[in-house]
Amino acid sequence: MSIPNVHRLIPKFLRVNGLTANSNELSHNYGTYKIYSINEHGPFSEKIGDFEDENYLYMNEKNLVRHKSLNNESQSYAKRYYSTKEGSKPNKLLHIYGRRCYATKPENVKGKLMHEIQKPIETFDDKVTVVGIGAVGMACAFSILSQGISNNLVLIDMFENKLEGEMMDLQHGSLFLKDPKITASTDYAVSAGSRVCVVTAGVRQKDNESRTDLLQRNADLMKNIIPHLVEYSPNAVLLIVSNPCDVLSYVAWKISGFPMTRIIGSGTNLDTSRFRYMIANRLNIAPASVHAWIIGEHGDTSVAVWSALNVAGVRLRDINPKIGTREDPDRWEDIHKEVVLSAYNVIKKKGYTNWAIGLSVTSMVHSILKNMNSVHAVSTLIKGLHGVKEEVYLSLPCTLGQRGVLGVIQQVLTPTEREALQKSARIMAELIKGVHI
Ligand SMILES: NC(=O)C1=CN([C@@H]2O[C@H](COP(=O)(O)OP(=O)(O)OC[C@H]3O[C@@H](n4cnc5c(N)ncnc54)[C@H](O)[C@@H]3O)[C@@H](O)[C@H]2O)C=CC1
Numbered sequence: 001m002s003i004p005n006v007h008r009l010i011p012k013f014l015r016v017n018g019l020t021a022n023s024n025e026l027s028h029n030y031g032t033y034k035i036y037s038i039n040e041h042g043p044f045s046e047k048i049g050d051f052e053d054e055n056y057l058y059m060n061e062k063n064l065v066r067h068k069s070l071n072n073e074s075q076s077y078a079k080r081y082y083s084t085k086e087g088s089k090p091n092k093l094l095h096i097y098g099r100r101c102y103a104t105k106p107e108n109v110k111g112k113l114m115h116e117i118q119k120p121i122e123t124f125d126d127k128v129t130v131v132g133i134g135a136v137g138m139a140c141a142f143s144i145l146s147q148g149i150s151n152n153l154v155l156i157d158m159f160e161n162k163l164e165g166e167m168m169d170l171q172h173g174s175l176f177l178k179d180p181k182i183t184a185s186t187d188y189a190v191s192a193g194s195r196v197c198v199v200t201a202g203v204r205q206k207d208n209e210s211r212t213d214l215l216q217r218n219a220d221l222m223k224n225i226i227p228h229l230v231e232y233s234p235n236a237v238l239l240i241v242s243n244p245c246d247v248l249s250y251v252a253w254k255i256s257g258f259p260m261t262r263i264i265g266s267g268t269n270l271d272t273s274r275f276r277y278m279i280a281n282r283l284n285i286a287p288a289s290v291h292a293w294i295i296g297e298h299g300d301t302s303v304a305v306w307s308a309l310n311v312a313g314v315r316l317r318d319i320n321p322k323i324g325t326r327e328d329p330d331r332w333e334d335i336h337k338e339v340v341l342s343a344y345n346v347i348k349k350k351g352y353t354n355w356a357i358g359l360s361v362t363s364m365v366h367s368i369l370k371n372m373n374s375v376h377a378v379s380t381l382i383k384g385l386h387g388v389k390e391e392v393y394l395s396l397p398c399t400l401g402q403r404g405v406l407g408v409i410q411q412v413l414t415p416t417e418r419e420a421l422q423k424s425a426r427i428m429a430e431l432i433k434g435v436h437i
Pocket residue numbers: 131132133134135136137156157158159200201202203204205214218221224225240241242243244245266267270298352353354357
């Protein structure tokens with residue numbers, strides 16, 4: 001039998017065709033490989049297995065060596081063959097080589113239906129991993145998929161059955177989506193090469209608990225989760241949603257060793273959305289037409305930037321100079337109070353919040369994946385801005401793109417707003433001091 005096209009495909013083979021080398025690169029092209037064996041008398045005439053790996057295969061003196069992820073089934077096939085063939089004379093089997101072969105098996109329905117020219121490319125360009133598949137994680141996953149923001153979604157949690165159930169449930173909706181790839185595992189290896197990792201794992205507030213009450217419990221989880229994400233997706237942007245998200249973003253930044261630009265807290269993007277919704281309701285216009293920001297802590301000390309609130313460039317403070325203050329007869333200030341109480345109120349009624357944060361996270365993931373440079377109120381390292389002296393994560397309006405936080409918008413804050421932000425920073429710094437990383 002003549003050696004199939006392998007010479008053309010794998011030039012290195014020519015150099016080792018003297019059948020003496022111990023270890024040879026066989027192939028690294030995409031496609032189906034028919035694996036043949038060669039012994040000292042020349043190539044065997046039959047193939048010993050089909051491999052559908054895009055990885056390197058090596059043959060040393062005794063074994064077909066796995067490199068990258070030659071799948072176990074193929075490997076054990078080769079080994080089984082190896083030990084039974086020719087009265088088990090493995091030392092006679094000097095090389096295995098691969099022949100690239102595009103055709104799918106003729107007996108296969110898929111093969112009959114379609115003459116496969118090449119393997120579909122698995123794009124990892126928009127790969128997003130969601131860690132923690134509770135109420136928040138699944139709201140993020142559903143929103144990301146249903147808006148077509150990513151077509152390659154990975155779910156990670158501690159519970160295999162739940163993971164499989166959620167994965168299957170989403171997969172069964174594929175007809176109505178954009179044929180996404182949805183994977184789930186307790187093993188972080190499946191998250192490899194993610195562009196964005198959304199961390200929603202952890203305990204949530206019970207009724208009357210504050211976000212900061214969760215700090216040490218969730219910080220302990222970060223110690224377990226973040227190193228895996230760093231290992232498998234060293235270039236990813238990590239989006240920390242678990243609460244208290246500002247302090248946990250700081251913790252994740254410290255643990256990860258990533259530049260601060262690639263560790264982002266979901267921060268007050270959600271509070272800002274609540275704020276705009278409530279103002280919009282009062283004015284009877286769409287939330288997207290209200291330009292208003294909540295900055296600082298995602299939590300009890302958040303700061304409403306009343307001075308910048310405008311609709312179509314008309315500042316409401318120019319119309320009502322007392323807006324947002326205690327002296328305001330219209331009591332606009334109550335809206336901010338309602339924003340702060342939002343999570344508590346929803347939790348009291350349904351036990352948790354999830355839909356709004358799912359949508360909020362999706363908007364951020366969208367801006368990152370599409371490199372949009374759009375502005376979101378997210379938690380970032382704000383030391384040095386607005387007179388903040390502490391090394392803390394808090395929200396300010398930031399531009400988001402593929403490399404994470406690209407810039408911080410320098411709002412012109414009033415002295416009251418600056419002081420409120422600085423107070424928030426001092427409280428965060430105290431919390432950071434007390435957390436064991
Ligand atoms: N930043 C924000 O705006 C918001 C943050 N949150 C926070 O999100 C977090 C999650 O909330 P829910 O989804 O409602 O909680 P949940 O209890 O429904 O889900 C938490 C999930 O995390 C998983 N988990 C726990 N430890 C893990 C680990 N080591 N590795 C992987 N998975 C792990 C659990 O198995 C569970 O599936 C809470 O900390 C909550 O306070 C919630 C809403 C808004």
